Amino acid sequence: MNYVLAIDQGTTSSRAIIFDEALKVVAIAQEEFEQHYPASGWVEHDVSDLWSTTAGTCRQVIERAGVSSGSIAAVGITNQRETVVLWDRKTGQPVHNAIVWQDRRTASLCAKLRADGHEDVIKEKTGLLLDPYFSGTKLAWILDNVDGARAKAEAGDLLFGTVDCFLIWKLTGGAVHATDATNAARTLLYDIHQGCWSEDICKLLGIPMSLLPEVKDCAAEFGHTRPDLFGRELPILGVAGDQQAATIGQACFEPGMLKSTYGTGCFALLNTGATPVASQNRLLTTIGYQFGGRPTYALEGSIFIAGAVVQWLRDGLKIIREAKETQPLAESADPEQSVILVPAFTGLGAPYWHAECRGAIYGLTRNSGPAELARAALESVGFQTRDLLEAMHADWDAEAGGQVLRVDGGMSASDWAMQFLSDIIGAPVDRPEVLETTATGAAWLAGMQAGVYPQMEEFARDWSLERRFKPSMPEDVRDKKYAAWQRAVKATMQA
Ligand code: G3P
Numbered sequence: 293m294n295y296v297l298a299i300d301q302g303t304t305s306s307r308a309i310i311f312d313e314a315l316k317v318v319a320i321a322q323e324e325f326e327q328h329y330p331a332s333g334w335v336e337h338d339v340s341d342l343w344s345t346t347a348g349t350c351r352q353v354i355e356r357a358g359v360s361s362g363s364i365a366a367v368g369i370t371n372q373r374e375t376v377v378l379w380d381r382k383t384g385q386p387v388h389n390a391i392v393w394q395d396r397r398t399a400s401l402c403a404k405l406r407a408d409g410h411e412d413v414i415k416e417k418t419g420l421l422l423d424p425y426f427s428g429t430k431l432a433w434i435l436d437n438v439d440g441a442r443a444k445a446e447a448g449d450l451l452f453g454t455v456d457c458f459l460i461w462k463l464t465g466g467a468v469h470a471t472d473a474t475n476a477a478r479t480l481l482y483d484i485h486q487g488c489w490s491e492d493i494c495k496l497l498g499i500p501m502s503l504l505p506e507v508k509d510c511a512a513e514f515g516h517t518r519p520d521l522f523g524r525e526l527p528i529l530g531v532a533g534d535q536q537a538a539t540i541g542q543a544c545f546e547p548g549m550l551k552s553t554y555g556t557g558c559f560a561l562l563n564t565g566a567t568p569v570a571s572q573n574r575l576l577t578t579i580g581y582q583f584g585g586r587p588t589y590a591l592e593g594s595i596f597i598a599g600a601v602v603q604w605l606r607d608g609l610k611i612i613r614e615a616k617e618t619q620p621l622a623e624s625a626d627p628e629q630s631v632i633l634v635p636a637f638t639g640l641g642a643p644y645w646h647a648e649c650r651g652a653i654y655g656l657t658r659n660s661g662p663a664e665l666a667r668a669a670l671e672s673v674g675f676q677t678r679d680l681l682e683a684m685h686a687d688w689d690a691e692a693g694g695q696v697l698r699v700d701g702g703m704s705a706s707d708w709a710m711q712f713l714s715d716i717i718g719a720p721v722d723r724p725e726v727l728e729t730t731a732t733g734a735a736w737l738a739g740m741q742a743g744v745y746p747q748m749e750e751f752a753r754d755w756s757l758e759r760r761f762k763p764s765m766p767e768d769v770r771d772k773k774y775a776a777w778q779r780a781v782k783a784t785m786q787a
Pocket of ligand 1: 301302303304371372373374393533534535555556557
């Protein structure tokens, strides 16, 4: 039997999953790690946590699955994207904590670059916007704020990577400094049309190009793991950023196919095929996946707070103990009340890109309580998804906003939330049988490259539906609700 080990290094935890020859999950190991918030709007990870939880969960899952490392044919990696690691190429020591994708510390740098007229060229080359979300300005911040970092970088002593790249470097014992095209496409430094790092943007941000990794296809040779880690060398053969891996795991391989993943945030990707579509509606143009040196592009809408709003109900308001309590609470909410929560806890992402605004609640009455707040929290995820689909619809073609949405991620387990989603977008929502789509995507990339798993067409045929949610909300109610949401967002951005 051939197995594949998938590593999913996420924002709040690291996971390792063993898949069998039929691409079925055999065992999972997961470890959470600490989030560091050194200042308002700043989010960091201790780089040693990223490594120790990754290596630890890999060892655990191999043991739990009861497989020998000799039967693992390949390793696939998927990861939280945009998060920046900068380390010393000789000692392996990071020069700073990892600056996480959610971190807003470079908002003023982005505003300055925008005011100086640089957004258009950045957008044209990278498909992204000038927002602190992406890696480039975070990397510039480290070089400008950590003593001696710039001098070391200029001397060629430092290496930059998104988390995949850092893990590849660690797993291979420093032998390989490489990333894949989907992760490179999130850095603000990569020209998605030319398929190379942009000299102009690196110059603009003051980033020495010697820091940058080699960029490969998603299914490629990324080196071998150190033999002492798992008992023998294992080939790393697949890499993709987590949202792209989910797009692959959802088998969204045809132009027009669309998926939305509900984790901490929500990320919707629409496959636009070989053509990069420049968004007129503040969506991102990104690489969905790349094989044989040929990128397939996607339009992406990124929302920063989705599942995190349920965490806030649990840890902040303490009105639930577990995420699954949200559903019965929402069901019991008073239908007469229209409480709207705009969860702009860290500003708003697509399509608004408002880094400075903060969350707000509207429509409270004396009878509003935990049930109405829970419903408003779940509804906010549906409303935000509709915002993204409206923008996609306007950018691409008439079909994009009205067709089936494939969903995955923690919150997709909630029937209530998925029914509301279908109601508010007015389109079917498909939940697949396998909800481990991100890890499945990474495993398939590696296993396909190793010759264990089938090629794309056959893999896509095996995707199977668990449940389709169909819209049942009357159109006038849908329109009224969505209009109320739009008013609430406008007021939040103006507050
Ligand atoms: O762009 C950020 C995204 O990749 C993070 O995903 O699942 O770790 O919250 P997740």
